[in-house]
Amino acid sequence: MHQDPGWLNWYAGPSKPRFQLPPGSVDAHCHVFGPGAEFPYAPERKYTPCDASKAQLFALRDHLGFARNVIVQATCHGADNRAMADACIASNGKARGVATVKRSVTDEELQALHAAGVRGVRFNFVKRLVDFTPKDELMEIAGRIAKLGWHVVIYFEAVDLPELWDFFTSLPTTVVVDHMGRPDVSKPVDGPEFELFVKFMREYPNVWSKVSCPERLSVSGPPAVNGERNAYRDVIPFARRIVETFPDRVLWGTDWPHPNLKNHMPDDGLLVDFIPHIAPTPELQRKLLVDNPMRLYWPEEV
Numbered sequence: 001m002h003q004d005p006g007w008l009n010w011y012a013g014p015s016k017p018r019f020q021l022p023p024g025s026v027d028a029h030c031h032v033f034g035p036g037a038e039f040p041y042a043p044e045r046k047y048t049p050c051d052a053s054k055a056q057l058f059a060l061r062d063h064l065g066f067a068r069n070v071i072v073q074a075t076c077h078g079a080d081n082r083a084m085a086d087a088c089i090a091s092n093g094k095a096r097g098v099a100t101v102k103r104s105v106t107d108e109e110l111q112a113l114h115a116a117g118v119r120g121v122r123f124n125f126v127k128r129l130v131d132f133t134p135k136d137e138l139m140e141i142a143g144r145i146a147k148l149g150w151h152v153v154i155y156f157e158a159v160d161l162p163e164l165w166d167f168f169t170s171l172p173t174t175v176v177v178d179h180m181g182r183p184d185v186s187k188p189v190d191g192p193e194f195e196l197f198v199k200f201m202r203e204y205p206n207v208w209s210k211v212s213c214p215e216r217l218s219v220s221g222p223p224a225v226n227g228e229r230n231a232y233r234d235v236i237p238f239a240r241r242i243v244e245t246f247p248d249r250v251l252w253g254t255d256w257p258h259p260n261l262k263n264h265m266p267d268d269g270l271l272v273d274f275i276p277h278i279a280p281t282p283e284l285q286r287k288l289l290v291d292n293p294m295r296l297y298w299p300e301e302v
């Protein structure tokens with residue numbers, strides 16, 4: 001199984017971050033890919049990545065100074081959660097997971113995922129990544145996982161928020177938005193598009209946001225490579241606004257191994273050095289990296 005032509009592999013030999021992560025920090029958005037020989041990619045996938053194993057993820061965690069991971073099911077594995085669940089189990093409690101399930105999932109399967117460490121499901125609305133799933137199916141799944149105390153992670157692009165608003169605001173669980181709902185950062189941070197996202201969080205206290213993926217959102221960079229510790233300046237006002245306005249409902253993750261990046265691959269050490277630009281005080285950093293993810297994924301330890 002070969003990765004797609006032009007696929008960018010993750011950055012080899014990332015630097016040590018200069019920013020010292022607070023003790024107990026959680027990388028709350030990352031993935032494992034296969035390895036394909038052990039955990040085959042889904043037939044319905046829209047991309048074939050390079051393999052990115054749990055051992056490689058855990059080595060990155062230790063290198064960067066994170067204590068824990070939240071491993072999010074990537075669309076290349078469809079609703080086959082085995083690679084993600086296997087990684088969670090192998091982490092000895094240092095990783096939780098977010099799964100993708102279909103309406104046909106059984107209660108026994110949900111229980112097994114819970115035992116592995118899964119605490120949420122992901123609904124993906126990014127059209128290049130998934131085929132459409134009817135909203136009544138998703139709502140049925142949300143109702144079932146709510147009983148397990150899980151939450152729903154949603155991934156969508158900013159232009160689609162108006163159309164998805166009614167569905168999102170009727171979800172019965174905590175709702176975690178991936179990458180701030182992918183704002184177009186060439187538009188103003190106080191323009192109507194991002195204001196709608198801020199309103200979404202302001203009016204619905206069950207909505208959280210990952211302030212992750214500047215490398216995906218940035219238009220003008222500069223990229224986090226070659227020692228650049230002041231990267232992705234155009235994303236900073238957006239992420240910082242969300243962190244400062246909703247300090248108790250934000251999460252951060254590397255997004256390693258960075259699927260589907262087209263023009264560069266960030267040095268993950270430099271990506272960690274982006275954090276103090278969006279969470280400038282020790283208190284904001286502790287909430288973003290420790291308190292919030294612990295409350296959501298390891299509540300029994302809080």
Ligand SMILES: O=C(O)/C=C(\CC(=O)C(=O)O)C(=O)O
Pocket residue numbers: 031073074075076124129155178216255258259260
């Ligand atoms: O890793 C991410 O969060 C973003 C992705 C990939 C993805 O979501 C997936 O494959 O499930 C993207 O924008 O291509």
